[in-house]
Amino acid sequence: MDILIYGIINSMSLALMALGFALVYGISRVPNFAHGALYVVTGFLSWSLLRTAGLGYLVSILLAIGITGVLGAAIYRFILIRVRGMAISEIIASYAIGLAILEGLRWGGFKGMTYTLPVFVPGGIEIFGTPVDYHRLLIVLIGAAVIFFLWFFTHYTRLGLALRGMAQDERAALMLGIDSDTMALVAMGFGSMLAGLAGVLLLPLGNIVVEAGYNVLILAIAVCIVGGLGSWMGAVLASFLIGFAQILTVSYLGSHYQMVVALLAIIFTLILRPSGLFGRQKELEERV
Amino acid sequence: MTDKTILEVTDATKTFGGILALNRVSFSVNEGEILGIIGPNGSGKTTLVNCITGFIRMNSGKILFRGKDITRKPPHKIADLGVTRTFQIMRPYFSLPAYKNLVIPLFSPRAKRTGGWRGGGKLGDRNTVGIDILEEIGFERDSFVPFKIASTLPTGYLKRLELARCLALRPEIILCDEVFSGLSMSEIASMVPLIERLQMEGITLIMIEHRLRELFRVANRIMVLNFGEKLTEGSPDQVMADERVKVAYFGSEDVEEVMTYA
Amino acid sequence: MEQKAASLRKERIDRGIKVRTDGIYALMSLRELAYLSVPRLLLIVGMLLLPFIMPGMYWQRVISIVCIYGLLALSFDFLAHYVGLVSLGGAFYIGVGGYIAAILNKWVGFSPLFSIPAAGILGGIFCTVLLLPCLPLRGVYFAIVSLMYPLVIARIIEALNILGGTDGIMGIGSFPNQWSEQYTMILLVLVFLFAMRRLVNLDIGLVFRAVKDNDQAVRASGMSITHYKAMAVFAASLIGCLGGACLVHIYMWSGISLFALDFSILPIAATVIGGGGTLVGPVLGCLILVPISELLREFGTLRIVFYSLILMAFIVFRSEGIMVYGQRKYHQFERWAKV
Numbered sequence: 001m002d003i004l005i006y007g008i009i010n011s012m013s014l015a016l017m018a019l020g021f022a023l024v025y026g027i028s029r030v031p032n033f034a035h036g037a038l039y040v041v042t043g044f045l046s047w048s049l050l051r052t053a054g055l056g057y058l059v060s061i062l063l064a065i066g067i068t069g070v071l072g073a074a075i076y077r078f079i080l081i082r083v084r085g086m087a088i089s090e091i092i093a094s095y096a097i098g099l100a101i102l103e104g105l106r107w108g109g110f111k112g113m114t115y116t117l118p119v120f121v122p123g124g125i126e127i128f129g130t131p132v133d134y135h136r137l138l139i140v141l142i143g144a145a146v147i148f149f150l151w152f153f154t155h156y157t158r159l160g161l162a163l164r165g166m167a168q169d170e171r172a173a174l175m176l177g178i179d180s181d182t183m184a185l186v187a188m189g190f191g192s193m194l195a196g197l198a199g200v201l202l203l204p205l206g207n208i209v210v211e212a213g214y215n216v217l218i219l220a221i222a223v224c225i226v227g228g229l230g231s232w233m234g235a236v237l238a239s240f241l242i243g244f245a246q247i248l249t250v251s252y253l254g255s256h257y258q259m260v261v262a263l264l265a266i267i268f269t270l271i272l273r274p275s276g277l278f279g280r281q282k283e284l285e286e287r288v
Numbered sequence: 289m290t291d292k293t294i295l296e297v298t299d300a301t302k303t304f305g306g307i308l309a310l311n312r313v314s315f316s317v318n319e320g321e322i323l324g325i326i327g328p329n330g331s332g333k334t335t336l337v338n339c340i341t342g343f344i345r346m347n348s349g350k351i352l353f354r355g356k357d358i359t360r361k362p363p364h365k366i367a368d369l370g371v372t373r374t375f376q377i378m379r380p381y382f383s384l385p386a387y388k389n390l391v392i393p394l395f396s397p398r399a400k401r402t403g404g405w406r407g408g409g410k411l412g413d414r415n416t417v418g419i420d421i422l423e424e425i426g427f428e429r430d431s432f433v434p435f436k437i438a439s440t441l442p443t444g445y446l447k448r449l450e451l452a453r454c455l456a457l458r459p460e461i462i463l464c465d466e467v468f469s470g471l472s473m474s475e476i477a478s479m480v481p482l483i484e485r486l487q488m489e490g491i492t493l494i495m496i497e498h499r500l501r502e503l504f505r506v507a508n509r510i511m512v513l514n515f516g517e518k519l520t521e522g523s524p525d526q527v528m529a530d531e532r533v534k535v536a537y538f539g540s541e542d543v544e545e546v547m548t549y550a
Numbered sequence: 551m552e553q554k555a556a557s558l559r560k561e562r563i564d565r566g567i568k569v570r571t572d573g574i575y576a577l578m579s580l581r582e583l584a585y586l587s588v589p590r591l592l593l594i595v596g597m598l599l600l601p602f603i604m605p606g607m608y609w610q611r612v613i614s615i616v617c618i619y620g621l622l623a624l625s626f627d628f629l630a631h632y633v634g635l636v637s638l639g640g641a642f643y644i645g646v647g648g649y650i651a652a653i654l655n656k657w658v659g660f661s662p663l664f665s666i667p668a669a670g671i672l673g674g675i676f677c678t679v680l681l682l683p684c685l686p687l688r689g690v691y692f693a694i695v696s697l698m699y700p701l702v703i704a705r706i707i708e709a710l711n712i713l714g715g716t717d718g719i720m721g722i723g724s725f726p727n728q729w730s731e732q733y734t735m736i737l738l739v740l741v742f743l744f745a746m747r748r749l750v751n752l753d754i755g756l757v758f759r760a761v762k763d764n765d766q767a768v769r770a771s772g773m774s775i776t777h778y779k780a781m782a783v784f785a786a787s788l789i790g791c792l793g794g795a796c797l798v799h800i801y802m803w804s805g806i807s808l809f810a811l812d813f814s815i816l817p818i819a820a821t822v823i824g825g826g827g828t829l830v831g832p833v834l835g836c837l838i839l840v841p842i843s844e845l846l847r848e849f850g851t852l853r854i855v856f857y858s859l860i861l862m863a864f865i866v867f868r869s870e871g872i873m874v875y876g877q878r879k880y881h882q883f884e885r886w887a888k889v
Contacts, residue, residue: 256709367772
């Protein structure tokens with residue numbers, strides 16, 4: 001039973017981490033390798049706002065997420081837009097920015113154990129005999145809310161439908177008057193905010209360390225490959241698959257195997273079903 | 289020319305999302321003949337070629353080459369068996385000179401096995417063999433044309449280069465995807481003898497064409513596709529007399545003057 | 551073509567001497583021979599003389615490090631510009647080659663003379679097999695997977711505490727002396743540089759370039775793209791693993807830091823600065839960047855920020871690179887011509 005509960009918690013955490021990346025790639029085909037960096041930056045921003053500027057916790061968090069969203073959009077607007085369309089250059093450019101941010105933070109002294117964010121609600125309850133703290137419960141609830149909101153947004157609002165249209169067929173969307181650059185900007189903004197949300201939710205569980213940025217990047221990409229690059233529902237499903245797989249290996253083999261699970265998941269997906277769970281086959285090969 | 293079936297397609301079906309591109313198309317090709325496939329735009333001709341040569345996976349159906357099932361094989365294995373194709377949107381290696389374009393197919397396992405066209409693949413220097421093939425196909429040998437970079441060549445030469453690329457593999461079947469399109473009348477006039485010579489060498493040709501007059505000069509049989517379905521097949525005369533073919537191309541009435549052919 | 555006024559435009563024409571040195575005509579006179587051979591001789595002689603010029607042991611060690619990065623940059627350039635695969639994780643080759651060499655040396659007992667080549671070949675096979683799943687797919691997947699492998703494997707080694715864990719494997723044999731160390735590295739770089747240049751001009755090099763430019767046509771010619779990409783990845787990872795093996799013998803230690811980001815990023819930055827596609831440019835780029843990075847070492851991880859920003863600037867503004875610019879100037883001249 002605790003496997004089930006911890007599995008759900010782990011899966012939701014993974015989903016939160018991955019959705020930002022999946023969203024950006026799904027809509028604009030831009031692989032945002034600065035995703036991990038944005039995750040950590042939000043953590044540091046909210047820490048600074050909380051401690052140094054002395055703002056309230058909720059205000060700091062929301063402000064930090066907002067700033068990250070703007071940062072993400074700025075990265076797109078000033079840098080990635082110039083290499084739009086050349087997939088490899090996009091990867092290198094966004095990876096370079098991510099690295100610059102992460103290593104810059106590391107150099108600036110943000111390493112080690114000294115920076116933490118407080119949990120939202122201290123304490124915990126017991127569910128079916130398993131101790132669960134309130135914060136983790138909140139993670140699951142907020143995660144579910146985000147997933148539902150995404151589904152609702154992309155199916156029922158104008159902007160969301162425009163984003164979905166872009167995701168399905170960029171040229172057709174262009175012909176219908178949906179501007180791809182604006183959509184990509186919006187997507188990057190949203191995706192960065194999701195990364196930031198994941199950051200403020202998950203970082204209180206541990207310390208704010210630069211290493212977390214790399215881990216998040218790895219896990220987000222693993223989830224997106226397994227789910228199919230470009231499908232956010234696939235990312236959700238994949239995060240449950242990988243999440244439960246990780247929890248199972250942790251309980252039966254030991255807690256060090258999480259990364260191994262991620263690596264094996266990627267390799268198996270690429271061998272058995274390269275397009276991932278929900279990806280489209282034509283993503284993989286070019287048109288003849 | 290024997291009457292042995294070299295290629296047999298059964299119930300080929302392919303959908304792209306909601307669009308039914310091919311709907312249970314079945315036909316067979318005899319060895320050494322020239323089969324023309326015609327039909328209005330969007331009837332699924334290029335999709336059929338892509339399916340036969342393995343570039344696209346069909347939803348259902350079977351393709352037999354000399355009795356061997358090639359339905360799910362990858363494109364390079366199918367080409368390795370001798371079923372080659374040209375591309376409608378031409379794909380030479382643009383940055384290389386024309387004769388260097390042929391070095392690459394001559395490097396393939398099939399060319400090494402069969403000795404390439406005129407036996408040059410295994411024993412000969414590939415550059416020289418490349419120039420030989422180009423001469424066979426109609427490039428003037430002693431001119432500078434074979435040495436020009438492929439991106440600077442006009443369409444007529446590029447179409448021949450596509451055929452040369454297939455020939456380097458000593459193919460059994462060539463699927464020609466609109467080789468006559470984009471050519472002037474004189475260029476076509478010089479292409480037709482080339483096609484006829486290929487047939488005389490024993491190569492089976494499946495030609496997808498829009499230029500019906502020129503096609504009917506070389507083709508032995510014609511098959512008509514419309515909206516992904518096989519409409520009819522038969523000799524050129526039979527096909528042209530069929531009312532349904534005229535309706536497919538033009539809609540209806542008063543098509544007599546337009547559909548003349550030499 | 552820029553235009554100064556309505557009636558003039560800039561054009562680039564091959565220099566007379568370049569045309570005169572085409573093919574066998576290069577043997578016409580000493581001047582033509584010199585035009586062709588001087589740049590190459592300059593490179594070879596320059597590199598061979600480097601150990602004598604460098605002041606002190608510290609800088610002589612730097613030469614060896616330059617050569618290791620040079621090997622990595624060479625493999626990156628080959629894969630990226632001649633085969634179309636962008637390998638974002640050079641540290642993967644260094645790490646794999648390094649650990650295999652360490653295992654062969656310490657636990658199997660090979661001397662460096664054997665462990666280095668063996669690590670190169672075994673490492674090449676290992677890396678190719680691990681990268682095999684993404685070869686049939688689009689290039690993006692190769693970039694993603696190659697980027698992730700060093701990060702993931704470093705964490706796995708650390709978490710599972712295998713192969714020495716965070717401490718690494720210590721007490722590995724080293725080169726007999728300083729000079730053999732440096733000259734082995736320099737010769738390795740020169741040999742592979744000229745070998746790769748030769749390779750890309752052979753027929754198989756044409757096939758690699760075809761795979762990069764036009765893989766559908768290669769498929770239609772009966773050749774398996776995966777097969778050729780695998781061959782290219784093997785060649786590139788062989789070179790990278792050799793570098794890793796040498797590194798381990800230079801430092802007499804092998805650990806997780808072999809998978810460090812420096813090894814992934816600096817070769818890319820060096821290639822971009824030095825001129826991608828020339829195979830010489832990346833080596834030149836390393837000659838420039840590695841000393842700078844050594845100077846920046848006291849600033850901690852700022853140097854990675856530095857490479858990243860340079861890399862990003864070059865990628866985004868699509869600059870040519872030193873060698874590309876240099877070759878263009880050497881072979882061609884520009885003038886304004888009347889339209």
